[in-house]
Amino acid sequence: MAKVKTTFFCQSCGAQYAKWQGQCNSCKAWNTIVEEVIQTPEKNDWKTPSSSAVKQSSKPLLINEIDASKEARLDTFDEEFNRVLGGGIVPGSLTLLGGEPGIGKSTLLLQVALKLPYKTLYVSGEESQKQIKMRAERINPNNSNCYILTETKTQNIFKQIEALQPDIVIVDSIQTLHSDYIESSSGSISQIKECTTELIKFAKETSTPVVLIGHITKDGHIAGPKILEHMVDTVLQFEGDRNHVFRILRANKNRFGSTNELGIYEMQGSGLREVSNPSEILISKKDEELSGNAVAATLEGMRPLMIEVQALVSTAVYGTPQRSATGFNAKRLNMLLAVLEKRAGFRLGAKDVFLNITGGITVDDPAIDLAVVAAILSSNEDESLAKDFCFAAEVGLSGEIRPVQRVEQRIQEAEKLGFSTIFVSKYNKITLKPKAIKIQLISKIEDLVDLIV
Secondary structure (H helix, E strand, O other): OOOOOEEEEEOOOOEEEEEOOOOOOOOOOEOEEEEEEEOOOOOOOOOOOOOOOOOOOOOOOOHOOOOOOOOEEEEEOOHHHHHOOOEEEEOOOOEEEEEEOOOOOHHHHHHHHHHHHOOEEEEEEEOOHHHHHHHHHOOOOOOEEEEEEOOOOHHHHHHHHHOOOOOOOEOOOHOEOOOEEEEEOOOHHHHHHHHHHHHHHHHHHOOOEEEEOEEOOOOOOOOOOOHHHHHHOEEEEEEOOOOOEEEEEEEEEEEEOOOOOOOEEEEEOOEEEOOHHHHHHOOOOOOOOOOEEEEEEEEEEEEEEEEEEEEEEEEEOOOOEEEEEEEOOOHHHHHHHHHHHHHHOOOOOOOOEEEHHHHHHOOEEEEEEEHHHHHHHHHHOOOOOOEEEEOOEEEOOOEEOOOOOOHHHHHHHHHHHOEEEEEEEEEOOOOOOOOEEEEEEEEEEHHHHHHHO
C-alpha cells in the first residue's frame, strides 16, 4: 500500500497549500481551504497492459513538415450544435458543457447522442438507465447506436469503453465521477482534476471525442477548479430563462473554431427543437400598433437577429424615478437617458423608465442603442412607431449616431423579414443597394427625433 499523503486545496480557485489557513492567497476567499487525502499508488494506464499498443515516442518536427490537412469532423446532425462547435465534433477533442440545473444540458446531449449514426456511449452518474430510457422515448425511441451506462468509477468506465469501442463518449457529469487513485469524495477538486486528466489521455490516444457535462456554481461559473476549463478543448455554455422556452448555446472557448457563434433552441415536450430563424420568433406578432416598441437589427456571433425592444416611460410616483432594464445593461440605459435629456431636450429625469428585451435573451451589441432610444421616445410621446421600421446604430455621448460593423448583413436580414425602412448611421460605408427596403441615414439623435416623433 502506497503512503497516504494529505494536502489542502482552495475549493474556490483550486490553489494548493501545505497546511491549512483561513484565507486563500490566490482568490482572497475565506474558509474555502479544505484538507483532501491524496493516494499515489502505481497508476495503470486506462488500458490493460495486454491491450495497450506500443506508443512511439514523440520527436520534434519542422513546422513545414507537419501535416496540416484538415481532419474530418463528426457531424452531429444538429445544425445549431454544429454551428457552435465550428462544423462538428473534432476527433480526440474534449468538450465541456455547463449550465444551470434543469436548463436542459442532459436533454441536449442525449438528443445529440440519439441522432448520431455512430456508436455512442452515454455514461450517466446522475440518472438510472430507466430514467434515461423514459426521456429517450420522447426524443427518438428508434435509435440503435446509443449505449447507456450508469457508472461513476472511471476504471469501470474504461473497461466498458475498451469492450465496446465507441466512436464518441458522453459523460453526465464530470462532478459525479471518481477515481480509485484519489481517496477524496466525488466532486472535490482533486477528483475532478484526476478524472478529467484520465479522460483527456484516453481521448488523445484513441482520437475518440469526449463530451462532458459540468455543474455550475451560484455565480454561474463551472464548478470545480478553473484549471478544468483550461484542460478541455471547448467550453460551451447552455443558458436561458426557465420562464421562457428559448435556450441559447454559446462557446466560451473553442480551440477548433470561433467563439462568436450562437445556437438557439426551443424547449418542447419532445425535446429541444432547433430554431433556424430566431428573428421570426423573437418579434411578437400583434394586430395593432403599440407605443414603446422598436425592432433592432443585432448580431449574435455571425448570425443576424431581429429583436424587439420594449420601453415604458411613466411619471415617477414615489419621488425617486426608477430605472429598470431586463436583457440590457442598466448603466448603458442611464447613459442613453442622459444623452436624450442633454442633446434632445427630453425631460426624463423625473420619470420612471423600464426597458425589456423580448424573448428572455440578453444583448450586448451596441447597435441596439438606436432602437432603445426610439422605444423610449415612442413611449414618452405615447405614439407608436411604424411596425415595419427597424434600427441598427450606436449612440455616442455627444448625441452622434455611430456606425456599426457588418451593417449590410443587418440590412439584408431586415429586408428578408419584410421591413420597409432601416435607420443606420450615415457614416457607415454601404455599397449594398436593396430593392425592397429603404436605408434611412442619420447623423445625430435630433434627426431621429424629427423622423419618428
